[in-house]
Amino acid sequence: MAKMTLDQLRALRAQKQEELETRSVEGKDIQVIVGMGTCGIAAGAKQTFDAIVAALEKYKLANKVVVRQTGCMGLCYVEPTVEVIMPNMPPVIYGKMTSDVAEELVVKHLVEHSLLDNHIFDKPAIDIVKR
Amino acid sequence: MHFAIGDFVLDLIQNSVEAGSSRIEVDIDEAMNGVYVCIFDNGCGMSPDEIDKAFDPLKNSAVKHPGRKAGFGLPFIKQAVEQADGSFKISSEKGKGTKVCFSFPKSSIDSPPLGNVPELFLNALNMAGASELILRRKRSSDGLSYEVKKSELVEAVGDLTSASSLSLVKQYLASQEE
DSSP, X not given: OOOOOHHHHHHHHHHHHXXXXXXXXXXXXXXXXXXXXXXXXXXXXXXXXXXXXXXXXXXXXXXXXXXXXXXXXXXXXXXXXXXXXXXXXXXXXXXSOOHHHHHHHIIIIIISOOOOGGGBOOOOOXXXXXX | OOSSHHHHHHHHHHHHHHTTOSEEEEEEEEETTEEEXXXXXXXXXXXXXXXXXXXXXXXXXXXXXXXXXXXXXXXHHHHHHHHTTOEEEEEEETTTEEEEEEEEETTOTTOOOOOOHHHHHHHHHHOSSOSEEEEEEEXXXXXXXXXXXXXXXXXXXXXXXXXXXHHHHHHHHHHHTO
């Protein structure tokens, strides 16, 4: 593959958009937020992020999902952390979301609407909780 | 501790974003004798006293994360550079911005690998905050050289938090490495 120019990128986008318009689009109402603080990066959040983007494309969800990053969510002990917010599901913070479980997250939570029980962590580390 | 040089760079970009920068520039130069990185932003900057504190992992100012005084970003990179006999320089002016430059020599066995650069750039472009992010990459061994501007990509594919845009930009970045 040769170096893509910005014009080629625009053309590719136009082509993708045509493909997308043939599917039913409900608007982007799913948010996936990856913790990208020092703790997250050290635990491999960068790879997790990449794997999530690839999985969303694979399961044809790319046009419905917004992927964001945030700093440390206070769950340094179970990084990488990923928060998923979507309609008809409780907002969930998942921990230990290494790149190899990213696809499972997309399939179970986003496609099948079920939770990944072993990865749910909702309490920040003790030093940032008021005692 | 981070594994690759790209991880340190992303950490520093995250710092720049959290410093309220509207413009961040990153230079990654993979020369024959080592890797040279510079990151400069127009964020809130630090006073000399604040810079000293930023290098103590357990005595941070607790501004970014109220109630928490630990901050490992800058201490990590400094430690890694010292171990590998590289160079590190930070200059900052309160209210104007910060510039961080560091290098890892190829000759040192303790120099971390550079890591996946397109993956690093994709993450950096997705970060909220800075409206302009300029990423420059050079590699001497084969003459590879390119520059990516966030504003141009936003204009070409739209919002960079949408998974469909990210997926396109991912392809674009991968092609730049050819």
